């Protein structure tokens with residue numbers, strides 16, 4: 001997905017190209033370039049921000065990205081600079097979301113916060129003193145891979161018990177099979193063969209007890225984890241972003257409850273849980289564009 005965004009956060013144009021249909025990163029840059037040239041939009045581009053899985057801001061590369069057809073270390077920033085002739089900034093998608101929240105979203109009043117993006121996996125972007133934390137090599141803020149359950153579920157990273165194996169769209173679905181054997185609640189999740197997090201949330205809203213148990217379980221693991229994460233940077237808020245987070249206030253308030261119950265005294269009742277305000281507009285485009293404006 002790509003778009004053109006004004007400094008005021010207005011998306012002037014957007015479109016998409018599937019990364020599977022282009023054979024190389026150079027081919028991706030060229031196809032976007034040619035598309036915008038055809039629409040007569042090249043002249044208005046001053047800089048480019050790219051948010052991509054495993055995008056590294058320090059080296060302007062994507063490194064061993066999952067779900068992308070190109071393997072190894074790809075100098076994506078350089079490739080786009082060559083194609084467009086403007087400055088290019090690269091970061092990972094969760095970091096882009098954090099910047100988007102600070103520049104255009106629900107954290108414009110904050111200098112210390114953490115975004116938690118809940119999609120297929122769990123991403124995080126840590127803002128301290130109004131700046132994104134990149135760490136010594138550009139990969140700071142991988143909260144999704146903090147191991148929260150000893151010897152727990154196998155994660156895509158090869159280790160066990162990572163937060164994202166429980167708290168993500170796929171994690172919520174994995175909870176169906178795991179909790180089914182211990183739950184006494186009545187439910188239609190099994191007979192309806194529910195296989196999406198969205199449906200689980202809908203059934204929970206409609207009063208399905210087992211679906212509610214799954215959501216409580218998810219909120220508890222996330223809430224406890226956020227209580228731990230608060231110790232690291234003392235954020236003013238955690239901003240939840242993504243389908244699960246934005247399914248309503250109920251999930252967020254349960255997360256808050258569990259976070260407070262597990263919080264160290266000095267942080268109690270000081271850390272907000274906010275829900276991203278970027279869901280109605282295109283957060284991917286705005287987040288990546290904020291990379292440029294935040295420089």
Ligand SMILES: [Zn+2]
Nearest residue numbers: 145155157162
């Ligand atoms: Zn992991």
